[in-house]
Amino acid sequence: MPTKTVSFEIRRQASPDAPAVWESFELEWRTGMNVISAMMEIAANPRTRDGRETTPITYDSNCLEEICGSCAMRINGRARMACSALVDNLEQPIRLEPLSKFPLIRDLQVDRSVLFQNLKAVKAWVPIDGTYDLGSGPRMFPQEQEERYPLSNCISCCCCMEVCPQFNENTNFVGAATIAQVKLFNSHPSGEVLKEERLRALAGDGGIQECGYAQNCVEICPKCIPLTNAISDVGRDVVIQKAKDWLRG
């Protein structure tokens, strides 16, 4: 009986300036196989389907539990995490491509540092007085924790930005992930002290008004974060902030 196999088509690009090429691979099927274990197999035996020697695939990965946010890529055209992409649930050949909206480094690896820059711009932190012992934090009811916790689950994978039609060079839109973090920190009793600054950071060019309500973000998010709710809530606050700032002159 022939062994069951799995076929992959992987988009390769040796460097940002090199041409993109597609390579095909055929691997032995194994129980519980995911896209990552397939690429590990290719690294251990780097040959294409037709037996030509090639190089291991360059891709980002770390935890392999869908919690570090590293291994986002396009799998059969859909932006998602490679670790939780089980081969048995995918149509073959399985096509792997890098995210398309971020600078390519090599193969499936891209530079997503723009998100971390955005988080800096909106001051996504609670400005604590210091790390010395200042007693317990503010009281918070379970209901509040249950509102905040899902927002705090964002793994910075950038899938929401990849699928957003407005996230491009023309708009400079910050994207849904950053806006959700603004809601998270504005809802914290001490984080709220920077609320106005955060809202102003989202009021200008590339800010929240760039959102076109396509709702792709909330549909693609691997952590099911209520992104569109966050965008409407923060959008309302930005409008109010703008009005206040205008009245203050």
Added chain:
Amino acid sequence: MAAPGIIVVGGGLAGLSAVIKIAEAGGTVDLFSIVPVKRSHSVCAQGGINAAKNLKGEGDTTDQHFDDTIYGGDFLANQTPVKAMCEAAPAIIDLLDRMGVPFNRTPEGLLDFRRFGGTLYHRTAFAGATTGQQLLYALDEQVRRYEAEGKVHKYEGWEFLSAVVDSRRVARGIVAMDLRSMALRAFPADAVILATGGIGAIFGKSTNSVVCTGSAQSAVYQQGVYYANGEFIQVHPTSIPGEDKLRLMSESARGEGGRVWVPRKPGDKRQGKQIPESERFYFLEEWYPKYGNLVPRDVATRAIHKVVYELGLGIDGQAMVYLDLTHIDRATLNRKLEGILEIYEKFVGDDPREVPMKIFPGMHYTMGGVWVDNDQMTNIPGLFAAGECEYQYHGANRLGANSLVSCIHGGFVAGLNSLRYAKSAPAVEGDSGAAAEIARQAGINKELIHNEGNENPFRLWRELGTTMTEHATVIRYNKGLKQADEKILELLDRYNRVNLSDKSQWANTSFAFARQLYNMLELSRTVVQGAILRDESRGAHYKPDFPERNDEKYLKTTKASFTGDISGPRFEFEAVDTQFIKPRPRRYDAVK
């Protein structure tokens, strides 16, 4: 005098804690990490963080936390730093709470606590079942704030290769490699802190992340730092076996009432739900009535091994047992454990709210590590270590939910002491040895890229993992350990014939991996040989031929130093600080 400049290597909980303390106290930091720090392995910690806050009216105290930790670690940990950690823990929880960590709450709005293994108290604060992620994010945010203020400069996508050590054996900086351009560069510093995590990759598949190779620890070990208690490796009782890794199934599942069982009838073909209560063997509850499912990890892991391999009671004859949550209502499960239930659902395809999970032990935590003193400094002055990469808080076995507190506490201690050290460090002479270290590293790179041969580094790594898992995890025999050491020697020899299929100098991941692999091989020998020398059973180190703990001979810290010789590390043994709690037999079948 300019503000002291400190290098921190590693951006998990320990590294970021150190950064925050240094920046707050006026120092500047260069922070190095292979991955963007927000993607560090600390995100994988699930269940919670321990602190004796005593918010459940149980009379818990930091002394009790200290005793549980020392007892859980089978008395191998030095007691002074552990005591300090347990005393610092309540304020650490408060600090994290002030930083905005969404800890679970009681109806009154206070922090909620749950039970964890190795204690009878509700001592574990938690944020759902993704506590590590939430803690790491809180620290990441504070570091981003300091970054915006110009006090921290991040080098993400850089890999630490070695310390720069001057002619007086003082650490003066590091050599790192840019993982895109593959360029080498020396970075000077007044002190260096390593916070580079565990060594899971040495065991092939583990619950650790891809970057947890122990490469940095091995590099400094090869430069003269002691590697301590390398033989103490924690195998977590409940993980989900996978093709690419073993995924952790948190102890919090048992903390919230999860029960471990197997069918009483060997090879029972029925589905778990179909097996009636009377035909289920809740072996942990029967064998350890007081602690039940919440015995420490080493005890639970050995019990599962016994049930599967000695009693032949694994599910359907396979190496698996049930971890059952189906008797707990869905709302509670979703509120307290959702993160881990999702992992099981996504990677296995079954809903653990409806069907019992199938789990098996997996390599999880590195108790041993770089030797440090009570100030977190290694035996190379100016080189510090904190977090899982060092050895000092967990003895022979770590208690669940103590890792997060040890990382943060250790990072704080290392951060402050590195600054104190830097202020009075001896002046640098010449170029501090940077040029020679760059040249040495460039030589290694050149040799590797031009190597001719027929070995693939990923295949060598698989062989290493298989050997280490077979001989150096749950049950150890001297004969098997010696075979493992011989196998490592064989792999070291074959390493000389590694031929990289990718010889490019741009984002070459197999090149970086091959460099890590060499370091993994060298470090593996400290694990295996340390285990050979320790003819006793203590905590996670279990030898059926020597089933008892032997304090007279082995109540000692193992210290390995690199020789460069084919015979492997040189070993010496250091007395353990037991000044507060007198060692006593460790038993979980009765109240301690």
